[in-house]
Amino acid sequence: MESTPETEIFRSMGKVLDFENFRLAPRFDTDAQSAFLRPNPKLAHALANSKAKGLPPISVLPLSGQYLSILAGIMGAKSVLEIGTLGGYSSICFAEVGAKVTGIEIDPKHRDVALENVDGLDVEILLGAALDVLPKLAEEGRQFDMVFIDADFDDQWEHFDWAVKLTRPKGCVFLDDVVVSMLKNEQTGEGGSDSILTQVGKDERVMATLVSTAATHPLIPTPALNGFIMAMVKDH
Numbered sequence: 114m115e116s117t118p119e120t121e122i123f124r125s126m127g128k129v130l131d132f133e134n135f136r137l138a139p140r141f142d143t144d145a146q147s148a149f150l151r152p153n154p155k156l157a158h159a160l161a162n163s164k165a166k167g168l169p170p171i172s173v174l175p176l177s178g179q180y181l182s183i184l185a186g187i188m189g190a191k192s193v194l195e196i197g198t199l200g201g202y203s204s205i206c207f208a209e210v211g212a213k214v215t216g217i218e219i220d221p222k223h224r225d226v227a228l229e230n231v232d233g234l235d236v237e238i239l240l241g242a243a244l245d246v247l248p249k250l251a252e253e254g255r256q257f258d259m260v261f262i263d264a265d266f267d268d269q270w271e272h273f274d275w276a277v278k279l280t281r282p283k284g285c286v287f288l289d290d291v292v293v294s295m296l297k298n299e300q301t302g303e304g305g306s307d308s309i310l311t312q313v314g315k316d317e318r319v320m321a322t323l324v325s326t327a328a329t330h331p332l333i334p335t336p337a338l339n340g341f342i343m344a345m346v347k348d349h
C-alpha cells in the first residue's frame with residue numbers, strides 16, 4: 114500500500130488494528146459484566162426458572178439487557194412492545210425502568226414461563242404469531258414509545274414494518290440479530306441483492322443505523338459478528 118499521511122495514521126495504530134483482537138471480545142465482556150452489573154434477583158430467578166423449565170438459553174445477555182434498560186430509561190419509555198418474549202428476561206429489563214411491557218410470544222410454554230418470571234411487574238404477554246397479533250394492535254390504535262424485535266429471523270422486515278406503524282413519532286425501533294440473520298440467510302450484499310439493511314434504508318419513515326457487535330455467548334467457542342438496527346421513527 115502506498116504510504117500517505119492518512120495510511121501512516123493507521124499504521125501507527127499497530128496492535129489496535131490486529132484482527133486477532135476479535136478473540137479478546139469474551140474477556141472484555143467478562144470484565145464489563147463484573148464491573149457494571151449489580152445483583153438482580155428478578156433477572157437471576159428468570160434465568161434459573163427458564164432453565165429449569167427447559168427453555169432455550171437464547172435470552173439477551175446480561176450486558177445487552179442492561180443496554181436495553183439504559184435505552185428505555187434515557188427515553189423515559191412508558192410503553193414498550195416486545196416481539197419475541199421467551200422467558201421474559203428482556204421484558205423485566207424494560208419493566209424495571211418504568212415501562213409497561215406488551216410482549217408477543219408464539220410458544221405457549223414460553224409465554225407461561227414468562228408470566229411466572231415477570232410476576233409483580235407491569236407486563237402483559239399476548240400469545241400468537243407476531244404477524245397475526247401486530248395488525249390487531251394497530252387496529253386498536255396502540256402506540257408504543259419503543260418496539261424491541263427479537264423473534265424469528267425470516268420475518269424481520271415484516272416485523273420492522275409493523276413496528277414502525279406502532280411506534281410514536283420520535284420513538285425507537287430496535288431490531289436485534291440483524292447481522293447473524295443476514296449471514297444465516299446468505300444475504301451478505303454480494304451482487305447488490307436486497308437485505309434487511311437495504312430494506313430499512315429505503316424506508317423514509319425512519320432514520321436508522323446499524324450498531325455492529327462482537328457477540329459472545331457462554332455456549333459458543335468464538336465471538337460471532339453481529340449487530341442490531343436502531344431506528345428513530347420520523348413519521349408514519
Ligand SMILES: C[S@@+](CC[C@H](N)C(=O)[O-])C[C@H]1O[C@@H](n2cnc3c(N)ncnc32)[C@H](O)[C@@H]1O
Nearest residue numbers: 172173197199202203218219242243263264265
Ligand atoms: C430470542 S428469543 C426472545 C428472547 C427475549 N427477547 C429475551 O431476551 O428474553 C425469541 C422468541 O421469539 C419467539 N418467536 C419466534 N418467532 C415468533 C413469531 N413469529 N411471533 C412471536 N414470537 C415468536 C420464540 O418462541 C422465542 O421465545
